[in-house]
Amino acid sequence: MRSGEQTMGLTIAVVREQAPGERRTALVPDVAKKLKALGASLLGESGFGTAAQLPDQLFPELEWTSERDAALGRADIVIHVQPLSVEDIERLREGTIVVGYLQPHLAPERVKALRDRKITSFGLELLPRTTRAQAMDVLSSQAGMAGYKAVLIGAELSGKFFPMLTTAAGTVRPAKVLIVGAGVAGLQAIATARRLGAMVEAFDVRPEVKEQIESLGAKFLDLGVSAKGEGGYARELTAEERVEQSRRLGEQLKNYDVVVTTAAIPGRRAPKIITTEMCRNLRAGSVVVDLAAETGGNCELTQPGQTVVADGVTYAGPLNLASMGAIHASEMYSRNVFNFLALSVKGGACTLDWNDELIAKSALTHAGKIVHEPTRVAVEGAA
Numbered sequence: 324m325r326s327g328e329q330t331m332g333l334t335i336a337v338v339r340e341q342a343p344g345e346r347r348t349a350l351v352p353d354v355a356k357k358l359k360a361l362g363a364s365l366l367g368e369s370g371f372g373t374a375a376q377l378p379d380q381l382f383p384e385l386e387w388t389s390e391r392d393a394a395l396g397r398a399d400i401v402i403h404v405q406p407l408s409v410e411d412i413e414r415l416r417e418g419t420i421v422v423g424y425l426q427p428h429l430a431p432e433r434v435k436a437l438r439d440r441k442i443t444s445f446g447l448e449l450l451p452r453t454t455r456a457q458a459m460d461v462l463s464s465q466a467g468m469a470g471y472k473a474v475l476i477g478a479e480l481s482g483k484f485f486p487m488l489t490t491a492a493g494t495v496r497p498a499k500v501l502i503v504g505a506g507v508a509g510l511q512a513i514a515t516a517r518r519l520g521a522m523v524e525a526f527d528v529r530p531e532v533k534e535q536i537e538s539l540g541a542k543f544l545d546l547g548v549s550a551k552g553e554g555g556y557a558r559e560l561t562a563e564e565r566v567e568q569s570r571r572l573g574e575q576l577k578n579y580d581v582v583v584t585t586a587a588i589p590g591r592r593a594p595k596i597i598t599t600e601m602c603r604n605l606r607a608g609s610v611v612v613d614l615a616a617e618t619g620g621n622c623e624l625t626q627p628g629q630t631v632v633a634d635g636v637t638y639a640g641p642l643n644l645a646s647m648g649a650i651h652a653s654e655m656y657s658r659n660v661f662n663f664l665a666l667s668v669k670g671g672a673c674t675l676d677w678n679d680e681l682i683a684k685s686a687l688t689h690a691g692k693i694v695h696e697p698t699r700v701a702v703e704g705a706a
Contacts (some may be wrong), residue, residue, distance in 0.1 A: 362671025486520020607635025
């Protein structure tokens with residue numbers, strides 16, 4: 324679809340998520356009403372919201388089909404959470420628009436399928452981190468749920484109370500919690516641990532987040548290593564900086580009962596922050612919850628999808644934490660999707676303004692080409 328081109332009688336479809344363990348959905352009832360008000364027809368695969376406790380009868384605005392092929396084949400726009408499979412992409416008509424997570428770095432075969440089918444695809448995780456994009460920022464909305472759930476997992480696995488208690492048997496000291504990384508997930512983790520009554524410290528290589536950490540009632544753990552980067556993300560540390568950071572952080576680990584690691588770089592493997600050697604400093608009975616397990620983990624002893632015990636220390640590597648809070652996570656995600664679609668969908672038509680950086684920079688494929696340059700280079704090689 325070229326800039327300014329319109330599709331009349333627009334059909335927006337949503338299908339059941341196929342990824343194992345995924346409970347979220349890209350459409351909730353309130354957002355269905357809003358999309359209908361924009362003039363779009365809505366088509367749903369039966370049961371797409373069941374895992375998020377949203378039965379079909381809560382969506383009176385939708386036309387329903389039990390045939391996945393029919394929903395995909397009739398759609399002008401498909402909204403989703405996890406990336407569509409290659410098989411699903413092949414069911415789409417040429418020129419269909421897809422909106423959701425695309426994770427191009429994980430599966431080049433999906434990117435090639437989107438290109439070859441001439442699908443216009445928008446990866447919401449590719450949106451620029453600007454003030455205007457905040458209402459569409461799925462990374463932030465879903466990271467908040469992940470940070471919240473990670474601390475609850477740590478509290479469950481720990482053999483200690485988080486709050487200080489005064490009992491007839493004496494005073495119970497509060498647990499000490501370290502949050503590694505103070506992005507959205509880390510800040511939510513800090514806030515959650517504080518609400519539970521723990522003593523909380525947080526470490527981040529970006530010194531500018533110190534004020535945010537302290538505003539939540541936590542102490543900033545300053546290791547003297549800064550990795551301030553562009554766009555709100557940390558830059559990659561040099562080899563020397565990583566060694567020094569590891570040495571200083573390793574010395575501190577013996578002080579904590581629960582460590583929650585949240586450091587992630589979009590489109591990249593998670594940085595290894597806690598090495599096997601550093602883990603020797605952890606006390607028996609302590610817990611490490613690795614929120615970055617899906618992309619390899621921040622801790623070398625993390626086993627993605629498993630909870631293991633080594634030398635008396637429990638290591639949890641939960642996957643898809645946002646899906647554990649599927650009801651609220653779906654509400655936030657669906658609103659993100661709506662705010663993105665509202666840039667282009669009006670009066671029952673879709674007009675893509677390629678001069679809008681939110682449209683242009685979140686596009687992965689269009690008109691038979693990979694238009695996201697880092698992905699194009701990774702899949703097709705340098706020009």
